[in-house]
Amino acid sequence: MTATxxxxxxxxxxxxxxxxxxxxxSAYTILDQLRNDGFRAPLQVYRALDKLLDxxxxxxLESINAFVACAHPHSHSHGHGMIAFAICEKCGQVSEFSDDxxxxxxxxxxxxxxxxxxxxxxxxxxxxxxxxxx
Amino acid sequence: MTATxxxxxxxxxxxxxxxxxxxxxSAYTILDQLRNDGFRAPLQVYRALDKLLDxxxxxxLESINAFVACAHPHSHSHGHGMIAFAICEKCGQVSEFSDDxxxxxxxxxxxxxxxxxxxxxxxxxxxxxxxxxx
DNA sequence: TTCGATATGTGATGTTATTACATTTGTCAA
DNA sequence: TTGACAAATGTAATAACATCACATATCGAA
Ligand SMILES: [Zn+2]
Ligand SMILES: [Zn+2]
Ligand SMILES: [Zn+2]
Ligand SMILES: [Zn+2]
Numbered sequence: 055m056t057a058t059x060x061x062x063x064x065x066x067x068x069x070x071x072x073x074x075x076x077x078x079x080s081a082y083t084i085l086d087q088l089r090n091d092g093f094r095a096p097l098q099v100y101r102a103l104d105k106l107l108d109x110x111x112x113x114x115l116e117s118i119n120a121f122v123a124c125a126h127p128h129s130h131s132h133g134h135g136m137i138a139f140a141i142c143e144k145c146g147q148v149s150e151f152s153d154d155x156x157x158x159x160x161x162x163x164x165x166x167x168x169x170x171x172x173x174x175x176x177x178x179x180x181x182x183x184x185x186x187x188x
Numbered sequence: 189m190t191a192t193x194x195x196x197x198x199x200x201x202x203x204x205x206x207x208x209x210x211x212x213x214s215a216y217t218i219l220d221q222l223r224n225d226g227f228r229a230p231l232q233v234y235r236a237l238d239k240l241l242d243x244x245x246x247x248x249l250e251s252i253n254a255f256v257a258c259a260h261p262h263s264h265s266h267g268h269g270m271i272a273f274a275i276c277e278k279c280g281q282v283s284e285f286s287d288d289x290x291x292x293x294x295x296x297x298x299x300x301x302x303x304x305x306x307x308x309x310x311x312x313x314x315x316x317x318x319x320x321x322x
Numbered sequence: 323t324t325c326g327a328t329a330t331g332t333g334a335t336g337t338t339a340t341t342a343c344a345t346t347t348g349t350c351a352a
Numbered sequence: 353t354t355g356a357c358a359a360a361t362g363t364a365a366t367a368a369c370a371t372c373a374c375a376t377a378t379c380g381a382a
Binding site: 143180 | 274307
């Protein structure tokens with residue numbers, strides 16, 4: 055799965071809701087936005103979110119129970135590096151970046167401890183540059 | 189606040205529940221464990237958890253909505269370094285560690301992007317050495 | 323066309339966290 | 353001692369987030 059047009063109807067609706075948003079959305083916010091498109095139940099949203107997560111098109115922000123469209127949609131799964139998110143607690147803006155050194159240090163720890171990593175969450179909460187100067 | 193004996197009754201009960209557990213507990217699991225001690229409502233747990241988080245005696249694991257007693261209770265707030273958690277999805281065991289290089293790289297990103305960090309979550313999900321060999 | 327895999331619709335339920343308000347307890351200064 | 357304030361507690365209700373169970377529909381390959 056690489057392109058939007060291969061998504062199913064519900065998956066497209068959910069992805070487009072996230073893509074046009076200026077920040078992360080909760081599943082229930084997405085549900086409310088899609089009522090007019092026929093959405094009636096949370097599961098319609100969660101099922102689409104699960105697929106979009108599989109496809110690497112969106113990310114889940116664990117610390118705020120919300121979802122965001124991937125900011126780097128053309129770097130497939132971000133190589134194999136870990137992704138970090140800086141989340142502004144004032145305006146909700148999310149910056150997505152990856153750092154090979156962080157990725158390497160985490161891998162060193164997991165290797166030397168025999169830990170088989172499956173998914174890693176790195177989320178920085180705080181106040182972004184715009185909101186900090188206000 | 190540095191020692192257990194300065195905690196209030198409810199705070200002590202919640203902290204001890206976490207301290208004797210062999211892994212992270214959800215707030216409602218703690219509530220159930222403390223029914224016999226007079227706990228009746230979620231808020232009694234959440235209020236104690238908030239204080240214990242303030243005191244740095246416990247941590248919240250964002251990716252599994254659970255809480256765990258700090259594994260390094262004598263290193264006050266872990267210096268000022270960020271803490272990473274490796275969470276086994278098989279047995280629930282949590283390993284807590286900090287890495288100055290990761291801390292430094294995150295700080296470099298926030299500094300160069302004008303982002304004022306308040307709290308950072310690093311959680312590695314996977315399978316621990318014990319469970320991997322089974 | 324028939325079968326299986328995938329996707330969808332819907333209601334009910336389960337899990338996690340907060341709001342609102344009343345009461346109690348501890349601290350300290352007048 | 354007492355009044356006043358801060359901190360802690362008790363309780364019910366509600367909000368927010370997520371999944372289960374079951375029925376139906378859609379699509380592609382055999
Ligand atoms: Zn991304
Ligand atoms: Zn901001
Ligand atoms: Zn700790
Ligand atoms: Zn394990």
